[in-house]
Amino acid sequence: MSRRFLFVLGSARAEGNTELLARRAAEQLPADVEQRWIHLAEQPLPDFVDLRHDSEYVRPPSDTATGRLLDATLAATDIVIASPLYWYSVSSLTKTYLDHWSGWLRTPGADFRAAMAGRTLWGVAALADEEPSVADPYVGTLNNSAAYLKMRFGGVLLGNGSKPGDVLTDTGALTRAKTFFAQDAPLARFPHRTA
Template identity: 35%
Template sequence: MGIVVLYGSSRRHGNSDKLADLLVEGLDADRIYLSDYNLQPITDYRHTEPRAYPNDDYHELIDRVLEQDTIVFATPIYWYGISGVMKTFIDRWSQSLREDRDHFLSKMSAKKAYVIAVGDDEPHLKGLPLIQQFQYIFDFTHTQFDGYIIGDGNKPDSILEDTAALSRVEELRKRITHNG
């Protein structure tokens, strides 16, 4: 069982990172901090002559993701949605679909996914559209959506006071380690 964690925060060790770290603590996980990589926006070639896609770190990252069985998406809730860098990475999946790179959809359909989202301003309510967006993404790629955590936190380490989120981490850890 391989796990990859995609960290979408622009701030290392923020609240969404902390929950993701607790989820995979002691497990062998490939940790990808998306903000550390050069990811260019997708260029839409669906209705034009194909040209070269951006020469950036996307192929390296998607290859690492496709090697694992489980994907954890950890993002702060930015303006009621996923972070920009995570959205850019997911947008680039259109490139993988166009290239049919390594049979992208068949590989994604064999994976389990978890989402961790942390924010304030009523995140348990206002973060639900973010979760629904991921559900649609996973439906499209036939990826098994195995669980999510919405946490309440803004200031550094304030997520550690959200006992419901911490409890949910333990529930999902059991799922990950027992269903591997």
């Protein structure tokens, strides 16, 4: 199966530091690797409503934002969450996207859990702090989501930047971006679990 990357951009700002860093990493992908970029701010999702104890889920129509994102997610071999670090985790736009995964797990015909198993989840984030450990909750959110679905987890590419374009001066992040998607991503595991 040829690789198909879905870049889910979770910033409220177009061409922000996170997107710039993600694009630098994506430039290193081979030319035959398909790339699809979706700005969540341009295709806002409705708030997720948990129906699992009240009624059945239905597959969202493909001409809606939710349906387009479900179809794009199912078609991808690699999903890149490109969300800036907001209050130590993913943005609200990104969190809503991940919340919809809960519904997709129960959507007839989507077979979401089986489809995601073995695929790879990646993260890219810009943060305005010199200490990378402040992104631990962000990394945990993505790692645990991948582990729950038996996905591979490629880790999170972090870059420093607050003002527009700042990340382009973070030479360490730009160097890491050159090989970020070239690594073999291991199967995600929940931390602190032995089995």
